[in-house]
Each structure stands twice: as C-alpha cells, then as structure tokens.
Amino acid sequence: MDLSREELFLRIRRDSWQEGLSMRALARKYGVHRRLVREALASPVPRPRKKPVRPSPRLEPFKKTIDEWLLGDLEAPPKQRHTVQRILNRLRQECGAEIAYTTVWDYVSRRRREIAEAAGAAPRAGFVIRHNQPGMDAEVDFGEAWVDLAGERTKCFVFALRLAYSGKAVHRITTSCGQEAFLDGHVHAFRTLGGVPGGQIRYDNLSPAVSRVIHKSRSREEHPRWTEFRQHFGLTPFYCEPGLRGAHEKGGVEGQVGYFRRNYLTPVPRVASLDELNASFAEFERAEEGRRIGMRIRTIGQDFARESVLLMPLPQDSFETGVVFTPRVDRYGMIAVRVCRYSVPARFIGRTVRVVLRSSDLIVFHGRTEIARHPRLTAKGAERVVLDHFLEVLLAKPGAVAGSEALDQARRKGTFTAAHEAFWAAAKKAEGDTEGTKQLVHVLLLHRHLEHRDVIAGIRSALAAGAHAADIVALEARKAAQTDGRSPTVTVTGPAPALPGPEPSEVVSLNARRAGRLPTDQRPLPSLDRWDQLLNLSRKDAP
Known part of the structure; x- marks a missing residue:
C-alpha cells in the first residue's frame, strides 16, 4: 500500500x-x-525530513573561487553579473574544472543569496498594486519594430496608449519617433477611444515632451509645443523616474508594446505603405477586445464599454501636430527638410514655401494653396522627385528626360508604365528623339486633367491605330471615360501652370498639326463622275 x-x-x-x-x-x-x-x-503532521548533504568532491576545490566571483558581483552593474553558465565556462577555461552544470547551479543558487545577506545588501524591492478608476489613468510609450516597407526592410516605431482600467490600447506605427509622431499618436488614440482620460497619463522622459529632467525630483522642463498640446486637450502628465527605477511605474504599456509586437508584427509584415499597416491595426485592436487580462472576469471590451462613457470629450478645435518650416525652392525645384529633399512644381523655383512635416507625410503650401504632398522620408540624404513637377521644364529641354532622376523614380514606383514606354518608343521612331519626347511630355501633362486609367486606355487605343500624337491620346482617353459613363476630367486644384517659352507667332490649325502624325489613309479617293453628269442636264430635264 x-x-x-x-x-x-x-x-x-x-x-x-x-x-x-x-x-x-x-x-x-x-x-x-x-x-x-x-x-x-x-502529532498529525509529520516532521520534515532532513535533506541529506551530498558531498561534491569535484566542486570543493573551486568553492572559494566561486564565492569571490559572487562577492564581486555585488558591486557590478546588474546586467554584467555572473550567470551560472558564465561561472561554469570560467571554471573550465581558467581552472580546468570538469563539473556538471547542475552541480554549479545548486551551489550558486544557495550561495548567491547567503553572500548577499552576509554583505548586508538591500532586499529586493516590493511592489504595490495600484487601484485604477475607469476613465481616469493611461500610459504611453514608444517601441521599435521592423517592417518590409515597399520591399525594403525599414526600422519603424510603434506608439502605444493604454488605458489603465480596461487595458484597451491604441497603436500607430510611423518611421519616426519625433515630436510630430508623438503628438499625432495622441490625436489618433483620442479619436479612436472617443475621448481623453481624465486622470494622469504616465510617461517616461521622452525628448518630444521633456527638454530637461530636474535632478532628484519629479519636476520636468517641458517642451513648449508639448505644453501647448497638453493644455489644448486638458492632459495631466505624470513623469516616471528615469531609467530602470521608473520602468515599473508604467509597466502595463511596457508589456503592451512587446505583446503587440510578438502577436501582430511577427513575422515581419510586408506592406506597400504604413497607411495599409495602420489600417490593419484597427482589426487587431478589435480582436483584442475579446481577451481577458490575467485573472480578470470581464474582457477588455466589456471593461472599455464601462470606461468609454467616463472619458472627457474631445475639444472642438483641431490641433496641428506637424512641424512648420519655410524653405526656399532651389534651382532644381527641390526643398530640403531635415536632411531630406523633396520636389515641388518647377514654377516655384526661387520662391519661399511653407512646409508642414507630419509623422507620415509632408505637405507643401504656397500661400494657402497646397502645391505638393509627399510621404515622409527618414533616411539621411534621401530624395523624392515627382515627374509631374518638372514637365514644363522637360518640354523645353526634351533631351533631359531620358537621364532624369524624376523618370527613374516614376519607373520604380510604377507611375511611368509600359504603355508610356511603348508610346515614347513609337513617337521617337516616327518623329525623332526631340519631337517624339515632346509628344510624350504632352501625354504626361494629360494626367493632370484626366484619370490615369483613361490616359493609359487612350495610349493603347492610339498605338493600336498607329498614331503617336498627344491629341489622339486625349481624344481616346475622353472616349474611354464616356464609355464607362464617367466624367472625363478630374478636379484640378490651384491655378493651371503656365508653359515656359515664347508665345507662338501664328495660329496652327489642328488638322495641320495632326497631318504628319495620323496613319496613312488607305481608302480610295472619292469619285465625282456621277455628279459631273448633272452639269450637262438642262433645267427642264431635271426631275
């Protein structure tokens, strides 16, 4: 028994x-x-059995050495102290010991605690469970993640805002962790949650918010723009202690970033743009609402339903999260913003423009008119050149088209298609390089007023008929739109650009312009013989 x-x-x-x-x-x-x-x-309770002390003759000569290493660890940085494996490796390399891992582990696990107690080391700190009220407190943090963005492995940053009561978290990924991304993440989170937490929002000492940490206190010198932002939304920040000492003060969001990265960003996502990935985040966050945290009875979604009605309402006025710059357009039609260069329409060369740099895009204004918009670049020295911005210049200098950076980027992005290549080749073969390239530029100018798909359809129809004139492409593009029951033109914002060069001295008819570019008419000439017979009839013979 x-x-x-x-x-x-x-x-x-x-x-x-x-x-x-x-x-x-x-x-x-x-x-x-x-x-x-x-x-x-x-006694109804058996006396505990004494554990036999098993001798370890192989370890005995090295116990004093191990004790010295463990004693030295008391003054070493926490991340540079001996592990059991490191002790075992040193014993084998420096002392020639042949000892099993378990033998060393048994001894080190006991002696490490005894040595710390004998040296009077401070005991391990305890933690206090915080009581979270619904609709009050939240935590914010940034985390890193890698994304295959448009075929290139890119380092990105995940902004996370987590409500302390329900655990509901909102995320936004950007290629920057600057102040504009920090502010934009808050605005996105508040709009997603439908309100603003009424209590404290816990932060570590992020540079977008804190300019200087005042020594030995929780006081911070805030960035002026961050102060303006938090006053606009009525936020109450709580700044954690610097370094590892303050990590536990917002442990919920610290773990949230890692949890989200492991569960929704593994394996490395492949997307064409960050907008696509951010759109999928909404689905991930909805899926999380059915999860229970720890031993809670209710789900995240059930707790958030109770919490959402207690959040403070959003302010009626919007807040511009972007940073404003006023660069001057150089002679290449480029502006420099934070060690990156972007193109603007060539007609603004030499003028000062206003730039709003946001977390994911860059918008260029001249006065109140938007003249260009680009996705934000982050790599030092990166350039984004849009072919459409230089069409007026290329019309006057057609020889520069083939070797231009604008054409190379348009090819890589797919906006300059195989249909454009075929039209260009046919036009150059029929009219020579200069005139053929000018016809291509005229076709590219059609994209400003016609849908892209209609222009492509017009190019294909013109090539099928053996034509290589921009006028024919425009006509066929409008016919393609009307066949689908759509308006052939698109809405054009801002004034139409003026073409460079002198005004033509004479008016050239459309027929004369097309004469050399339309395919040869193979039909026989009309005959007037029967009509000539009418000339010989008298009036009385006429019917």
Whole structure:
C-alpha cells in the first residue's frame, strides 16, 4: 500500500481512536516501525525530513573561487553579473574544472543569496498594486519594430496608449519617433477611444515632451509645443523616474508594446505603405477586445464599454501636430527638410514655401494653396522627385528626360508604365528623339486633367491605330471615360501652370498639326463622275 506520510499518519490515528488497536498492532497492520506509530500518535503532521548533504568532491576545490566571483558581483552593474553558465565556462577555461552544470547551479543558487545577506545588501524591492478608476489613468510609450516597407526592410516605431482600467490600447506605427509622431499618436488614440482620460497619463522622459529632467525630483522642463498640446486637450502628465527605477511605474504599456509586437508584427509584415499597416491595426485592436487580462472576469471590451462613457470629450478645435518650416525652392525645384529633399512644381523655383512635416507625410503650401504632398522620408540624404513637377521644364529641354532622376523614380514606383514606354518608343521612331519626347511630355501633362486609367486606355487605343500624337491620346482617353459613363476630367486644384517659352507667332490649325502624325489613309479617293453628269442636264430635264 503506497500512501503518503500525511495519509498514513491520518489512518494510524483513526484506527487507534476508533478500533483501539495497540501500537504493535498498528505497526503490524501498516508495515512500519513502532517509532513511526509513536510519532503519528503524537502529532498529525509529520516532521520534515532532513535533506541529506551530498558531498561534491569535484566542486570543493573551486568553492572559494566561486564565492569571490559572487562577492564581486555585488558591486557590478546588474546586467554584467555572473550567470551560472558564465561561472561554469570560467571554471573550465581558467581552472580546468570538469563539473556538471547542475552541480554549479545548486551551489550558486544557495550561495548567491547567503553572500548577499552576509554583505548586508538591500532586499529586493516590493511592489504595490495600484487601484485604477475607469476613465481616469493611461500610459504611453514608444517601441521599435521592423517592417518590409515597399520591399525594403525599414526600422519603424510603434506608439502605444493604454488605458489603465480596461487595458484597451491604441497603436500607430510611423518611421519616426519625433515630436510630430508623438503628438499625432495622441490625436489618433483620442479619436479612436472617443475621448481623453481624465486622470494622469504616465510617461517616461521622452525628448518630444521633456527638454530637461530636474535632478532628484519629479519636476520636468517641458517642451513648449508639448505644453501647448497638453493644455489644448486638458492632459495631466505624470513623469516616471528615469531609467530602470521608473520602468515599473508604467509597466502595463511596457508589456503592451512587446505583446503587440510578438502577436501582430511577427513575422515581419510586408506592406506597400504604413497607411495599409495602420489600417490593419484597427482589426487587431478589435480582436483584442475579446481577451481577458490575467485573472480578470470581464474582457477588455466589456471593461472599455464601462470606461468609454467616463472619458472627457474631445475639444472642438483641431490641433496641428506637424512641424512648420519655410524653405526656399532651389534651382532644381527641390526643398530640403531635415536632411531630406523633396520636389515641388518647377514654377516655384526661387520662391519661399511653407512646409508642414507630419509623422507620415509632408505637405507643401504656397500661400494657402497646397502645391505638393509627399510621404515622409527618414533616411539621411534621401530624395523624392515627382515627374509631374518638372514637365514644363522637360518640354523645353526634351533631351533631359531620358537621364532624369524624376523618370527613374516614376519607373520604380510604377507611375511611368509600359504603355508610356511603348508610346515614347513609337513617337521617337516616327518623329525623332526631340519631337517624339515632346509628344510624350504632352501625354504626361494629360494626367493632370484626366484619370490615369483613361490616359493609359487612350495610349493603347492610339498605338493600336498607329498614331503617336498627344491629341489622339486625349481624344481616346475622353472616349474611354464616356464609355464607362464617367466624367472625363478630374478636379484640378490651384491655378493651371503656365508653359515656359515664347508665345507662338501664328495660329496652327489642328488638322495641320495632326497631318504628319495620323496613319496613312488607305481608302480610295472619292469619285465625282456621277455628279459631273448633272452639269450637262438642262433645267427642264431635271426631275
């Protein structure tokens, strides 16, 4: 009969009390010594067995060395202290010891604690469970993540705002962790949640918010723009202690960033743009609402339903999260913003423009008119050149088209398609490089007023008919739009650009312009013989 000592003691005591068996009878019945019966009758709880001290003759010569290493660890940085594996490796390399890992682990796990206590080291700090009220507190943090963005492995940053009560978290990924991304993440989170937390929002000492940490206090010198932002939304920030000492003060969002990265950004996502990835984040966050945190009874979504109605309302006025710059357009039609260069329409060369740099895009204004918009670049020295911005210049300098950076980027982005290549080749073959390239530029100018798909359809129709004139492409593009029941033109914002060069001295008819570019008419010339017979008839013979 295989019984535990507790069960055996219980049965011995029960038989002695109910059946009145003697000590000898009890020992015989259960097959144990009378000393054990006597112990069971004296106490219902067995005495703990003494663990035998097993000698370790192979480790004995090295115990003093291990103790010295562990004592030195008390003054070493926490991340540079000996692990059991490191101790084992040093014993093998420096002392020639042949010892098993478990032998070293048993000794180190016991001696590390004894040495720390003997040296008077401070005990491990305890933690206090915080009481979170619905609609009040939240936590914010940035985390890193890698994304295959448009075929290139790119380092990105995940902004996370997590409500302390429900655990509802909102995320936004950008290629920057600057102030504009920091502010934009807040605005996105507040709009997603439908309100602003009424209590404290916990931060570490992020540079977009804090300019300087005042020594030995929780006071911070804030960035002026961050102060303006938090006053606009009525935020109450709480700044955690610097370094590892303050990591536990916002442990919820610290773990949230890692959890989100492991579950929704693994494996590395492949997307064409960050807008596509951010759109999928909404689905991820909805899926999280059905999860229970720890041993909670309710789900995140159930707690958030109670919390959402207690959030402060959003302010009616919007807040511009972007940073404003006023660069001058150089002679190449480019502006420089934070070590990156962007193109603007060539007609603004030499002028000062206003730029709003946001977390994911860059918008260029001349006065109140938007003249260009680009996705934000982050790599030092990166350039984004849009072919459409230079068409007026290329019309006057057609020889520069083939080797231009604008054309190369348009090809890589797919805006300059195989249809454009085929039209260009046909036009150059028929009219020469210069005139053929000018026809291509005229076709590219059609994209400003016609849908892209209609222009492509017009190019294909013109090529099928053997034509290589921009006028024919425009006509066929409008016919393609009307066939689909759509308006052939698109809305054009801002004034139409003026073409460079002198005004033409004479008016050229459309027929004359097309004469050399239309395919040869193979039909026979019309015959007027029958009409000539009418000339010989008199009036009285006329019917």
